[in-house]
Amino acid sequence: MNELSTNQLQKETPESRELVLEIRNLNKSFGDHVVLKNFNLKLFKGENLVIMGKSGSGKSVMIKCLVGLMEFDSGVISVMHKDITSLDQSSLDILRGDIGFLFQGSALYDSMTVRENLEFPLRRHSHLFDTSMDVDQRVLEALENVGLAHTLDLMPSALSGGMKRRVALARTLILQPKIILYDEPTSGLDPITSKEIIQLMQDIQKKYKTSSIIITHDVDCARVIADRMILLIDGTNYAEGTFEALSVSKDPKVKAFFKR
């Protein structure tokens, strides 16, 4: 880690706030190729943490390690004060109910309608909800949140890229997770649709008080949404701080991210 730049730029972390997710000394390699090297991260309740890095810098690998989709070599990942490596499969599945994941390509199930896509996680985690609100109501509410209530019975193939991303966001939201992980939420979208998605992410954060990790290359997205940022370079957190602090950095590696 670049100690100087980090010390200069790091905003005072709100230690008084509740810690919801922590990564300590995460290491991950594919053969001889080291992807993550002693990576550290803390996410506090209600915070939007943006992680930026070059393609292939290990951002998506890190986020997949977080939800147990990928095994890591060493380190500690603690989600809601639970070490994910010590959990058995059923406990991990229960914990996943508290984590929403918006995939880069939306990852809607092709063979299911929009309604079935949203019902799918809901039926798996029925224990999380009271019975006062039925499945249909919950699906409709989630779709209304993203302004797509009319797409209920459409297949994903009938939706545009932006609509798919919004339906995927509705699917992520339907379990009302405490933490949302966004893997490049605006990639492949036009600027207007990107702004709509960013606006939706902000609305969601305000409405449900979620904590979010947002992986993005989009500087505009980072500017609008980030409470704090981490720059991931060479597998480590190279610099950390607010958007304002990082964007005026003199460090050439940091500057390169904000050059337009």
Added chain:
Amino acid sequence: MFFNIFGILRDSVMSSIRSLTIPIQSFLIEIGDLSYFTARFFKESVKRPFEFKEFLRQCYYMGNRSLVLVGITGFIIGLVLTLQTRPTLLEFGAVSWMPSMVGISLIREIGPMITALVCAGRIGSGIGAELGSMRVTEQIDAMEVSGTNPFKYLVVTRVLASTLMIPLLVIVGDAIGLFGSFLVENAKGAVSFELFFSQVFASLEFGDLLPATIKSIFFGLAIGLVGCFKGYYCEKGTAGVGRAANSAVVFTSLLLFVIDFVAVFVTDIFYEL
């Protein structure tokens, strides 16, 4: 000079050996992975929760979508088998044996094998492409993140469905094949429906039906397992999906012939006993 020639010779021999061993090695690794995948299938298939709704959906898709293809193939096989064999049987004055001959050959061997090969192309490649595409577009990851065991939901249901549906499709294919054969016999030899089928069933024994049915169950298991294996571990990219679908068909077809050989060999041992 001598040592130099010896060195070149040694290097070329070593590289030839390496080029031979690498495909063998990767084939053996694939067999090992498939064995582990099969063991995991059996382990997961008895664990709760059971994805019964998805299993029924898969049964419907596999049965419904393959029925016409299996029917047409069976019908043509019945027609062709009868048309091709008739002149030879006529020559020997044994044309009255036609229903028995067609019945035994269709039910023991041709019916299960042709149906399985057709389904390997139809069902096996479909599963390989579907799961491969789900892997590439992160749908399997999304399923796992939502707290669902994708192996149980996608693999177990599909393998069980193909194991159940292939024997049923074989029965349908056999029946339609026999009907095709009857049409030729009726047109050329004025054989009645009752006479044709009474001769078919008279020549068949329980020992003909049971091995064919057991064999069909293994065919179904192989089609489902290989299709799911290739799709589930598909390489990234659209080319990976194509390769998964293609290799599912090729590998399954090869496996079907191996299973058929083993089944015939084992049945023969039981006949001798």
